[in-house]
Structures are given as structure tokens and as C-alpha cells.
Amino acid sequence: MTQPLCVMLVAAEASGDDRGAGLAQALRERLDGDVRFVGVGGSKMAAQGVESPFDISQLSILGLLEGLLAYRKVVARVADTVALAERERPDVVVLIDSWGFTVRVAQQLRKRRPDLPLVKYVGPQVWATRPGRAKTLAARVDHLLSIHKFDAPYFEAEGLPVTFVGNSALSVDFSHADxxxxxxxxGIAPDAPVLLVVPGSRPSEIARVLPPFAEAVALLKAERPELEVVIPAASTVAEAVKAQAGGWAHVVEGDAAKLDAMKAATVALACSGTVTTELALAGVPMVVAYRLGNFTHFVLKRLLRSPWITLFNIAAQDFVAPEFVQDDCNGPALAAAVGERLDFPGMRYAQIEAQHEALAKMGRDGPDPSEAAADAVLKLLADRRARP
Known part of the structure; x- marks a missing residue:
């Protein structure tokens, strides 16, 4: 009797946990359940049978200085992950997003098991900053599953095969959202304006972004007392969000509530990230903001090759949604931008249309990412086995 295929999935953040769960489900369906999963992930991957040896929230690190301070912790978790791989002997390892963590895991696995197929799911944004990462990745993995159409040339130039699988954020199903x-x-009135506040899914984002968001909300509500504020909180930061925003916002949890909130929103104030694409799909005009540690921002400002940080802005090559970064991410500036969109329906409608046009450039209506990723992983394994 043959052993079931053993697939190791490694994700260190909420977005990666979501992608890993989708991939696990697609692989199980294709293999009629004849597959075993091991690895590192969060609650969604756990529901698919991935028992993580540690809580991934401790790896939710953003910023250069923060990364340096957490270096020992990261190294320890890398060692735990590599030890899991050596114990379980997977047939393939898929490393999802989280560059700083997964590239270290790849490096160690390449040394210890040179013949183990390694797949990176989501490449570093080398078209925006640090193009040398393409060469680094090519030396450590066998294949890249890309979520952007414009990724391939950067990595293929370094000899790394690329399969475009699409962005899961572009295939969010809103058909049941209400x-x-x-x-x-x-208890929100049908005609009340709703401001959706999305402060991020990392503790560092909550710490830096939520205070200016709170200041903006206070200014907005002072002039618009009828304004309702809803925060869909990621599980990784839900308690912190409730502690800081429970007094001035409705805090909801879970994917269904998040999608309902997007469909209910008049305008959104969002931390830069995957959620901006989801909001655009839902037809929500938004203001995008971000804050980094001062040292990280100082360094990245000199490395960035793009004037935009929001993916659909990059696709459009324009500020379709306004961006407020670092010192510009402050209460008065955010309140002014959000207030305009609350007060002028024409501005909202024009932005919604422009966002939809940008989504088309990003590959909306493309392949289902989980299905395409599963096909690519199985093809890689089949090609390996077919080698003489």
C-alpha cells in the first residue's frame, strides 16, 4: 500500500494562513483525500489538518528594527520548522508569503535536503524594491507561484520558473455577503453612513495605525454625529482592537462579518495591504494609510522604486485611492480625505469606477488561485517523478 502524499505548508501571517488553507483544500479534492498535511500556520490551516508547532502570531513582525529585535525568536522558529520537516519527511514544501521567515526556512531546507522540492507561494515585490531578492529566491527554491501578472520576468531572468496563479484577494466571493x-x-439604520475602519492584521500595525485612525474618526464624528464606524478585526489582533476601539466602533470578527461589513460600507479607511483589493472588489471607495517604524521608513524610502504602495494604484499607475504614509498618516489629513468621500457621492462613484478598471489590469476574473496553485504543485511533482 502506497503512502499518501505528504505536503508541508508554511505560513507565518494571517494572509498566508488563508492561502495555505485554500491550497490544502484544493489538493485534498484533487487527490481524493489521499494526502497528508504538516507545517506551520494559523486557525484556517489548522481546520485543514495542519497542526502548527507554534503560534504564528509571534512571527507577525513588520519593520527592520523590529525584525532585528526579534531575530533570535525568528531563528528559533525557523529551527522548529526545519525540525518538523526532517521529522515528517514531506514530499514537497510550499512556503507562503512572509519573506523574512520563509526564505530562511528555504535556505536551511536546501542545505539539509537538496532534493526536496521547494515552492514559494507569493514572491517578494522586487518590482517595487530590492530587486536582488529575485536572485536570492532563485537560489533557494524550485518554483514560484506568482499572484501578479507582472512578476514573471523579474524571476525568470534569474532562472526561476514561475506560474501565475492569481491573487486570492481577486477571487473573494461576495455572493452571500449582505x-x-x-x-x-x-442596530445601524439603513440610511446611516458607515465608515469601515481596517487597521491591519499585525500587532505592530494596530499600534502605529489605529491611533491616527481613532483621531480621524473623532474628527469625523464631531461633524457627522450620525456616522457609524465598523471595524472588522483579524483574529490575530481582535483583542487589541477591542481594547482600543470598543468605545467608538462596532468591532466584528470572522470572514462572513467582514464581507457583510464591506457591503455595508459607504467609505473605508484602510491600512495598506491585501484588504484594499478586497474593498475595491466590494465597490468601496477608500483612503489608504500606513505607518512604519522611523528607521524602517528611512531605509525603505531610499529603496522603493514605486511612488505607490497600494496594488491597484500600482496597476493603474495612478493614485486611484489616496495614500497617506508615515507623517501624512495623521488624524486631520485622514479625516479630510474620508470626509470628502462621505460628503460627495460623485467622488465616491468616480473612485469606485477607477478601482474596478485597476482590478481588471491586475487580472480579475483570472484563475482560482487555490485551484491553480494545486495544479502547479502537482505538476512539479509529476515532472520530478518523470525524470530519468
Missing amino acids: GARLRDDL
Whole structure:
């Protein structure tokens, strides 16, 4: 009797946990359940059978200085992950997003098991900054599953095969989302304006971004007392968000509530990240903001090759959604930008249309990412086995 395929999935953040869970489900369906999963992940991957040896929230690190301070912790978790691979002997390892962590895991696995197929799911954004990472990745993994159409030339030039699988954020299913249901659940009037506040999924983002967001909300509500504020909180930061924002916002949890909130929203104030694409799909005009540690920002400002940080802005080559970064991410500036969109429907509608056009350039209506990723992983294994 043959052993089931053993697939190791490694994700260190909430977005990676989501992608890993989708990939696990797609692989299980293709293999009629004849597959075993091991690895590192969060609650969604756990539901698919991935028992993580540690809580990935401790790896939710953003910023150069923070990364240096957490270096020992990262190294220890890398060692735990490599030890898991050596114990379970997977047939393939898929390393999802989280560059700083997964590239170290890849480096160690390459040394210890040179013949083990390594797949990177989501490449570093070398078109925006640090192009040398393409060469680094090519030396450590066998294949890249890309979520951007414009990724391939940068990595293929270094000899790394690339398969475009699409961005899971572009395939979010809103067919069951119901804004009216959320309003009913929270006691919000059908005609009340709703500001959706999305402060990020990392503790460092909550610490840096939520205070200016709170200041902006206070200014907005002072002039618009009827304004309702909803925060869909990621599980990784839900308690911190409730502690800081429970007094001035409705805090909701879970994917269903998040999608309902997006359909209920009039305008969004969002931390830069995957959620901006999801908001654009939901037809929500938004203001995007971000804050880094001062040292990290000082360094990255000199490395960035793009004037934009939001993916659909990059695709459009324009500030479709306004961006407020670092010192510009302050209460008065954010309140002014959000206030304009609350007060002028024409501005909202124009932005929604421009966002949809940018999504088309990003590859909306492309392949289902989980399905395409599963096909690519299985093809890689089949090609390996077919070698003489």
C-alpha cells in the first residue's frame, strides 16, 4: 500500500494562513483525500489538518528594527520548522508569503535536503524594491507561484520558473455577503453612513495605525454625529482592537462579518495591504494609510522604486485611492480625505469606477488561485517523478 502524499505548508501571517488553507483544500479534492498535511500556520490551516508547532502570531513582525529585535525568536522558529520537516519527511514544501521567515526556512531546507522540492507561494515585490531578492529566491527554491501578472520576468531572468496563479484577494466571493444583515445585527439604520475602519492584521500595525485612525474618526464624528464606524478585526489582533476601539466602533470578527461589513460600507479607511483589493472588489471607495517604524521608513524610502504602495494604484499607475504614509498618516489629513468621500457621492462613484478598471489590469476574473496553485504543485511533482 502506497503512502499518501505528504505536503508541508508554511505560513507565518494571517494572509498566508488563508492561502495555505485554500491550497490544502484544493489538493485534498484533487487527490481524493489521499494526502497528508504538516507545517506551520494559523486557525484556517489548522481546520485543514495542519497542526502548527507554534503560534504564528509571534512571527507577525513588520519593520527592520523590529525584525532585528526579534531575530533570535525568528531563528528559533525557523529551527522548529526545519525540525518538523526532517521529522515528517514531506514530499514537497510550499512556503507562503512572509519573506523574512520563509526564505530562511528555504535556505536551511536546501542545505539539509537538496532534493526536496521547494515552492514559494507569493514572491517578494522586487518590482517595487530590492530587486536582488529575485536572485536570492532563485537560489533557494524550485518554483514560484506568482499572484501578479507582472512578476514573471523579474524571476525568470534569474532562472526561476514561475506560474501565475492569481491573487486570492481577486477571487473573494461576495455572493452571500449582505450589508443589510450587518446593519440589522449592529442596530445601524439603513440610511446611516458607515465608515469601515481596517487597521491591519499585525500587532505592530494596530499600534502605529489605529491611533491616527481613532483621531480621524473623532474628527469625523464631531461633524457627522450620525456616522457609524465598523471595524472588522483579524483574529490575530481582535483583542487589541477591542481594547482600543470598543468605545467608538462596532468591532466584528470572522470572514462572513467582514464581507457583510464591506457591503455595508459607504467609505473605508484602510491600512495598506491585501484588504484594499478586497474593498475595491466590494465597490468601496477608500483612503489608504500606513505607518512604519522611523528607521524602517528611512531605509525603505531610499529603496522603493514605486511612488505607490497600494496594488491597484500600482496597476493603474495612478493614485486611484489616496495614500497617506508615515507623517501624512495623521488624524486631520485622514479625516479630510474620508470626509470628502462621505460628503460627495460623485467622488465616491468616480473612485469606485477607477478601482474596478485597476482590478481588471491586475487580472480579475483570472484563475482560482487555490485551484491553480494545486495544479502547479502537482505538476512539479509529476515532472520530478518523470525524470530519468
